[in-house]
Amino acid sequence: MRVWGRILYGVLAAIGLVGFFLRFATGHQLAGYGSYVPWGLWVAAYIYFIGLSAGAFLLSALVYVFGVRKLEPIAPLALVVALASLLMALVTIWFDLGHMERFYYVYLRPNFRSMMAWMVWLYTAYGLLLLAELYYALRRHLPRYADRGGITGFLARFLVKGRKTPFTQEEIQRDEGITRVLGTIGVPLAIAFHGGVGALFGTVVAQDLWHSPIYPILFLTGALLSGGALMTAAYVFFWPRKDGEWRELSLLLGRIVLGLILFDLLLEWAEYSIPMWYGVGSEFKALRNTLFGPFWYVYWVFHILLGVVVPIWLLLAFGLRGRMGAVGLASFLVAFTFLAIRLNLVIPSLVHPKLEGLVNAYRDHRLVFAYLPTWFEWSVVVFSVVLGFTVTYILVRVLPVIEGKLLKEVA
Numbered sequence: 001m002r003v004w005g006r007i008l009y010g011v012l013a014a015i016g017l018v019g020f021f022l023r024f025a026t027g028h029q030l031a032g033y034g035s036y037v038p039w040g041l042w043v044a045a046y047i048y049f050i051g052l053s054a055g056a057f058l059l060s061a062l063v064y065v066f067g068v069r070k071l072e073p074i075a076p077l078a079l080v081v082a083l084a085s086l087l088m089a090l091v092t093i094w095f096d097l098g099h100m101e102r103f104y105y106v107y108l109r110p111n112f113r114s115m116m117a118w119m120v121w122l123y124t125a126y127g128l129l130l131l132a133e134l135y136y137a138l139r140r141h142l143p144r145y146a147d148r149g150g151i152t153g154f155l156a157r158f159l160v161k162g163r164k165t166p167f168t169q170e171e172i173q174r175d176e177g178i179t180r181v182l183g184t185i186g187v188p189l190a191i192a193f194h195g196g197v198g199a200l201f202g203t204v205v206a207q208d209l210w211h212s213p214i215y216p217i218l219f220l221t222g223a224l225l226s227g228g229a230l231m232t233a234a235y236v237f238f239w240p241r242k243d244g245e246w247r248e249l250s251l252l253l254g255r256i257v258l259g260l261i262l263f264d265l266l267l268e269w270a271e272y273s274i275p276m277w278y279g280v281g282s283e284f285k286a287l288r289n290t291l292f293g294p295f296w297y298v299y300w301v302f303h304i305l306l307g308v309v310v311p312i313w314l315l316l317a318f319g320l321r322g323r324m325g326a327v328g329l330a331s332f333l334v335a336f337t338f339l340a341i342r343l344n345l346v347i348p349s350l351v352h353p354k355l356e357g358l359v360n361a362y363r364d365h366r367l368v369f370a371y372l373p374t375w376f377e378w379s380v381v382v383f384s385v386v387l388g389f390t391v392t393y394i395l396v397r398v399l400p401v402i403e404g405k406l407l408k409e410v411a
Contacts, residue, residue: 019383030377048089052227056082057126081234084395085388210345229331307337351369
């Protein structure tokens with residue numbers, strides 16, 4: 001990690017730790033939401049992070065399940081990113097709970113008529129599957145590190161029970177078979193839990209903007225786009241060897257990201273254009289508020305300009321013509337600005353009164369149809385991001401994630 005990276009990490013870690021301690025010290029008092037707008041930035045960040053996880057995992061499944069060997073170098077890293085993003089999502093939504101200490105109730109007394117209960121159980125199964133698949137994907141490399149000192153040597157010896165001899169071809173094929181089975185189980189699981197997040201929103205009948213059968217599909221395509229873009233940016237900017245293979249794979253990933261941008265934009269057009277066609281109804285009012293309300297710039301600047309127009313231009317004008325920096329920058333912009341899409345999904349439907357005149361019916365600082373994330377809410381999200389980056393960095397550093405090489409050998 002370079003000096004500027006360490007400085008940035010230190011600043012973000014300090015901000016995140018402040019948010020972490022304030023959450024436990026003050027609860028929800030410093031948050032900007034209230035009784036009418038009960039969900040805010042943390043819910044949007046949660047579905048954003050869980051989408052990154054599902055997208056990264058499905059990218060790894062192209063290798064381990066469907067045999068796309070061109071993507072094989074980044075498959076273990078995709079599993080690590082999927083695991084770290086899952087942790088980020090769960091920590092973020094945990095902070096959103098009113099009684100954080102009761103999270104385990106969903107295991108002891110689950111109500112499987114609740115979509116939320118299904119989500120927690122699916123996340124648990126998915127997290128365990130990620131750990132198992134990562135183990136079998138990396139196990140063949142571990143004996144070569146058994147003689148090393150420090151945490152790397154300890155983990156290598158522990159995970160392969162002290163073995164120092166290389167794995168035979170038969171053993172490698174057996175591990176590949178186990179990885180394929182786990183990945184095959186994981187594909188419908190990832191589709192179920194992230195499509196289920198869309199179903200969680202879609203089944204909220206009281207929210208007209210969410211109550212749509214297209215939401216599970218929108219969530220899945222969004223996961224593929226955001227997770228794929230994140231992996232592309234990480235590969236282009238941080239891969240240790242910038243050789244011909246790196247260039248070829250970067251171009252392939254850039255084309256995948258471009259195709260996913262266009263497909264996701266098509267679905268978004270369907271989501272917005274149909275409710276707005278006649279210009280009436282609560283859905284129309286909520287979408288109009290998204291497009292032309294006080295926070296119009298979230299949609300037009302962060303999403304459309306920085307998340308769609310600029311990335312498409314970078315990819316078509318430079319990236320697909322051999323400028324790998326443009327591919328990485330375009331992918332980073334897509335992944336980074338995708339949070340704006342999640343904010344525009346969660347907030348607009350909540351800030352629109354369901355009963356005319358309700359906004360003036362009662363007077364209290366918690367009874368307002370206005371919401372703007374506070375610095376405290378952002379600091380908690382920063383904590384989750386720093387936590388996810390830390391987990392990724394440690395795993396890549398101590399395990400042979402990048403082609404069997406330790407991060408300290410390539411940093």
